[in-house]
Amino acid sequence: MSKGDSVQPADLLRPRHVGQPIRRTEDPRLLTGNGEYTADRKPDRVLHVAFRRSEQAHATIVAIDTAQARAAPGVVAVFTAEDVAELYKPIIPVSRMANYYATPIVALATGKVRYVGEAVVAVIAEDRYLAEDALELIEIDYAPLGVVTDPEDAAAADAPLLHDEAGTNVLVAREFKKGDAAADIAAAHTSVRGRFRMTRKAPLAMEPRSYCAEFDGRREAITLYTSSNIPGIVRDALAESLDLPGSRLRVVAPDVGGSFGSKGSLYPEEILLCVAARKLRRSLKWTADRLEDIASSSQSFAETIEAELGFDADGVAVALQADVTGDVGAYSIYPWTCALEPVQVVSFLPGPYKIKSYRGAVRGVATSKPPTGPYRGVGRPISTFVTERLMDMAAKALGIDPLEIRRRNLVRDDEFPYRIASGIIWDRTGFVACLDAAAEAANYAALRQQQAAARAAGRWFGIGLSSYAELTGIGSRIAVAPGMPINTGSETAKIRIDSTGAITATFGVASHGQGLETTLAQVIADDLGARFDDIRVVQGDSDGVPMSTGTYASRSAVLGGGAAKHASVLLREKIKRVASHLLEAAVDDIDVANGFARVAGTDRTVSFKQVAKAVYSDMKTLPVEAREELEASYTYDPINGTTACATHLAAVEIDPASCFVKVLKYVVAEDCGRIINPMIVDGQVHGGVAQGIGAALYEEMIYDDTGQLLSASLVDYVIPSAVEIPHIDVVHIESESAVAGGFRGMGEGGTIGAPAAIANAIADALAPLGIDVFELPVTPERLFRLIEIARSQQQQ
Amino acid sequence: MTIDITVTINGRLYRASVEPRLLLSDFLRDTLGLTGTHVGCEHGVCGACTVIIDGDSVRSCLTLAVRADGATITTVEGLGTPEQLNALQHQFRECHGLQCGFCTPGMLMTGMDLLKKYPLATDDQIREGLSGNLCRCTGYQNIVAAIRAAAALRNETTP
Numbered sequence: 001m002s003k004g005d006s007v008q009p010a011d012l013l014r015p016r017h018v019g020q021p022i023r024r025t026e027d028p029r030l031l032t033g034n035g036e037y038t039a040d041r042k043p044d045r046v047l048h049v050a051f052r053r054s055e056q057a058h059a060t061i062v063a064i065d066t067a068q069a070r071a072a073p074g075v076v077a078v079f080t081a082e083d084v085a086e087l088y089k090p091i092i093p094v095s096r097m098a099n100y101y102a103t104p105i106v107a108l109a110t111g112k113v114r115y116v117g118e119a120v121v122a123v124i125a126e127d128r129y130l131a132e133d134a135l136e137l138i139e140i141d142y143a144p145l146g147v148v149t150d151p152e153d154a155a156a157a158d159a160p161l162l163h164d165e166a167g168t169n170v171l172v173a174r175e176f177k178k179g180d181a182a183a184d185i186a187a188a189h190t191s192v193r194g195r196f197r198m199t200r201k202a203p204l205a206m207e208p209r210s211y212c213a214e215f216d217g218r219r220e221a222i223t224l225y226t227s228s229n230i231p232g233i234v235r236d237a238l239a240e241s242l243d244l245p246g247s248r249l250r251v252v253a254p255d256v257g258g259s260f261g262s263k264g265s266l267y268p269e270e271i272l273l274c275v276a277a278r279k280l281r282r283s284l285k286w287t288a289d290r291l292e293d294i295a296s297s298s299q300s301f302a303e304t305i306e307a308e309l310g311f312d313a314d315g316v317a318v319a320l321q322a323d324v325t326g327d328v329g330a331y332s333i334y335p336w337t338c339a340l341e342p343v344q345v346v347s348f349l350p351g352p353y354k355i356k357s358y359r360g361a362v363r364g365v366a367t368s369k370p371p372t373g374p375y376r377g378v379g380r381p382i383s384t385f386v387t388e389r390l391m392d393m394a395a396k397a398l399g400i401d402p403l404e405i406r407r408r409n410l411v412r413d414d415e416f417p418y419r420i421a422s423g424i425i426w427d428r429t430g431f432v433a434c435l436d437a438a439a440e441a442a443n444y445a446a447l448r449q450q451q452a453a454a455r456a457a458g459r460w461f462g463i464g465l466s467s468y469a470e471l472t473g474i475g476s477r478i479a480v481a482p483g484m485p486i487n488t489g490s491e492t493a494k495i496r497i498d499s500t501g502a503i504t505a506t507f508g509v510a511s512h513g514q515g516l517e518t519t520l521a522q523v524i525a526d527d528l529g530a531r532f533d534d535i536r537v538v539q540g541d542s543d544g545v546p547m548s549t550g551t552y553a554s555r556s557a558v559l560g561g562g563a564a565k566h567a568s569v570l571l572r573e574k575i576k577r578v579a580s581h582l583l584e585a586a587v588d589d590i591d592v593a594n595g596f597a598r599v600a601g602t603d604r605t606v607s608f609k610q611v612a613k614a615v616y617s618d619m620k621t622l623p624v625e626a627r628e629e630l631e632a633s634y635t636y637d638p639i640n641g642t643t644a645c646a647t648h649l650a651a652v653e654i655d656p657a658s659c660f661v662k663v664l665k666y667v668v669a670e671d672c673g674r675i676i677n678p679m680i681v682d683g684q685v686h687g688g689v690a691q692g693i694g695a696a697l698y699e700e701m702i703y704d705d706t707g708q709l710l711s712a713s714l715v716d717y718v719i720p721s722a723v724e725i726p727h728i729d730v731v732h733i734e735s736e737s738a739v740a741g742g743f744r745g746m747g748e749g750g751t752i753g754a755p756a757a758i759a760n761a762i763a764d765a766l767a768p769l770g771i772d773v774f775e776l777p778v779t780p781e782r783l784f785r786l787i788e789i790a791r792s793q794q795q796q
Numbered sequence: 797m798t799i800d801i802t803v804t805i806n807g808r809l810y811r812a813s814v815e816p817r818l819l820l821s822d823f824l825r826d827t828l829g830l831t832g833t834h835v836g837c838e839h840g841v842c843g844a845c846t847v848i849i850d851g852d853s854v855r856s857c858l859t860l861a862v863r864a865d866g867a868t869i870t871t872v873e874g875l876g877t878p879e880q881l882n883a884l885q886h887q888f889r890e891c892h893g894l895q896c897g898f899c900t901p902g903m904l905m906t907g908m909d910l911l912k913k914y915p916l917a918t919d920d921q922i923r924e925g926l927s928g929n930l931c932r933c934t935g936y937q938n939i940v941a942a943i944r945a946a947a948a949l950r951n952e953t954t955p
């Protein structure tokens with residue numbers, strides 16, 4: 001028993017780590033090349049996989065000749081769909097939704113191909129170069145079928161069907177209704193409308209998808225290393241598909257180089273690698289090259305929205321209606337289904353506003369393109385783009401300032417919890433506070449003056465606002481994706497102090513850049529009373545906890561953080577009980593902080609190490625019944641989840657010569673509740689905004705009428721570099737949240753607010769020409785056309 | 797057919813017999829196990845694979861291993877260690893200049909090259925210098941801050 005460490009009683013009361021910009025635990029390894037991404041794995045005598053992918057957008061596979069490839073140097077095996085069909089069950093992205101057809105997910109294209117880039121044949125060879133050589137020796141005979149690239153065409157009764165069994169290309173259709181929106185709009189004082197479009201995007205994580213299936217012959221087991229952010233979901237799905245128990249199938253996401261949603265679904269290649277590793281009894285590895293990553297990872301945000309918003313004479317929005325068509329691509333993804341993105345658009349269109357009546361109809365239509373899936377923000381970058389554009393159009397029509405019209409319509413502090421017209425409930429969050437804070441931080445009045453001066457000088461200078469709210473940290477009462485039968489509402493933390501006194505905290509979440517090893521340790525340090533540096537966080541490993549899903553939907557700080565708090569408290573109580581024996585004091589008199597238990601108000605302490613020794617090794621100190629294993633596990637379910645919100649403000653100037661949009665100023669005021677690590681929160685906002693700017697100005701997946709991909713390289717699919725992204729100012733409103741710890745999720749928000757703010761700023765800049773922005777991205781080419789049309793109309 | 801090459805990497809001499817088509821990035825990662833160098837595109841756009849060859853930053857995915865015969869190469873493994881980060885690595889940590897860490901080795905190697913060659917007096921110059929390296933996580937702001945801080949330190953120490 002030692003005496004006199006330096007903790008003062010006052011220190012015990014306030015959080016010492018939560019709220020601090022603590023430097024990340026992850027960084028030393030990632031900065032020195034000591035990280036380990038999936039592609040860095042080197043299992044014994046690993047074989048390499050390469051895929052022959054379809055060059056056809058929709059065609060029957062008539063014949064595949066692999067004889068030459070099988071005979072090629074270094075080739076160990078060649079698999080077609082037929083060769084592996086008996087070895088696994090297709091994975092079906094089922095849902096309880098009505099009007100939904102679940103397309104099965106198979107390891108290799110079976111019977112026909114449905115998009116360019118779909119994997120048809122797998123070659124397994126001693127090295128990747130040899131595997132790729134052999135790909136060229138494969139002959140595939142296709143009989144082309146009708147290609148459907150436009151979702152409107154694909155929805156027509158006589159369109160060629162991608163899935164005959166579905167009987168239609170409309171894989172999902174839903175309608176949300178409250179009141180009589182059409183009648184209310186007809187009766188409204190003013191209404192604004194538009195046909196909005198967001199083109200297809202690639203989330204484009206810098207690390208291409210990568211899988212390594214490591215075969216253990218001794219245990220007849222497979223460990224799949226995967227660049228996934230849902231390793232738990234992948235484990236459960238593959239266990240079922242391959243009929244392998246979880247004790248022989250482990251799925252690990254080691255260091256993962258970003259996802260943004262593109263690594264958040266189960267992929268055919270994950271099935272193929274596991275099936276083939278089991279059959280060949282060898283470890284197998286595959287990493288996408290950039291071209292195949294762009295062509296085969298889930299894409300997103302491909303929607304057209306006809307929307308109309310009605311207002312009364314005071315600028316209060318009364319009714320909204322919208323018809324959304326989502327171009328969901330060739331397959332429904334697992335587990336989220338193809339409904340995730342388009343249905344989320346109609347769910348969130350009313351946004352943070354008190355609109356009384358609503359009708360939102362959505363169709364998700366299959367096309368001959370890669371499947372769409374989650375991308376940072378999911379649906380809300382588009383719903384926010386539409387609603388915020390309509391707000392600005394109305395402000396202009398009614399002669400109200402854009403700031404003022406939002407203030408009149410946002411849910412106010414005394415009105416929470418508030419159920420918006422689509423049924424989503426916002427809990428108390430700083431909607432108006434964020435609006436005001438953004439305006440203040442940007443010095444809105446001065447910006448407007450600057451704009452007046454620029455306009456007087458004939459320059460195109462615009463200011464754009466966007467306000468949004470999102471549901472984060474969703475609990476078990478709400479499905480992350482509509483009707484999805486898996487539980488995404490809970491997360492488990494397991495914290496253990498072993499016989500050396502080391503603290504290991506294991507989670508099912510799967511960080512892929514968010515720094516959860518740091519932030520979760522911050523939470524534990526405070527609630528367990530441990531030293532930050534003594535805590536090691538293990539995550540992304542399906543063996544860590546009995547059931548987990550991963551990191552997505554802005555959930556990990558809320559669910560992981562909540563589980564961490566509860567498990568910490570349970571373990572702290574155990575430590576107190578042991579310490580009360582060792583220190584001969586009442587349990588209630590023991591404080592725990594900084595890795596020590598202490599009798600309050602005295603200098604009598606024991607370290608965690610001494611506590612561990614007493615429990616595990618030194619059999620004389622404690623009575624047998626007091627030797628409780630120093631481990632606690634807690635599964636946290638926030639039941640409903642919690643709201644997060646922000647207002648973004650952008651100021652842009654457009655160069656009339658190049659039609660290039662320069663973002664001059666960017667401010668985000670956001671409310672993510674109690675902040676665990678402000679440095680990390682700011683980083684998440686910066687990155688999200690950069691992606692939103694990319695979506696607004698540059699990024700676009702282009703498929704021609706025959707379904708050929710024209711933007712398969714980073715030369716053609718342009719993501720912003722350091723030159724295109726402005727300095728971003730971030731202001732935090734930390735309003736109370738009801739979930740454990742008061743955290744709110746915030747990983748996606750930047751991408752939700754930015755497209756709308758940029759679109760509004762461009763429309764504002766071009767208001768003198770009467771130009772509105774209905775389509776993103778606003779590339780220089782699109783802008784040039786808009787300006788030409790406006791000028792010729794003005795001349796007439 | 798293979799070709800014998802001799803390369804000095806991070807101060808150590810390597811001899812190997814490589815196929816003429818082998819990329820330097822694959823040679824570093826797969827042959828030598830130096831997996832700190834990342835491959836994000838294999839077509840020269842993302843900059844993740846950047847290494848320093850004979851004093852200049854080069855994309856290892858656009859370089860054949862045989863072309864490195866006789867060269868002196870520094871990769872991210874040749875900067876600091878987890879216990880002793882070098883000045884630029886340290887600033888990346890201080891400024892939160894990395895999230896997933898995938899672009900980071902390329903950013904560091906480009907940053908080292910920029911710090912050696914350019915004044916980097918303004919953020920615009922830093923951003924311009926980084927324009928060949930893509931990051932999807934950070935929005936660049938904190939990478940720029942890290943290089944700005946490292947440049948300031950450099951200016952203090954080199955009169």
Ligand code: FES
Binds near residue numbers: 835836837839844845
């Ligand atoms: S991997 Fe070399 S530039 Fe992208």
Ligand code: FES
Binds near residue numbers: 257
């Ligand atoms: S830190 Fe993830 S790509 Fe730069």
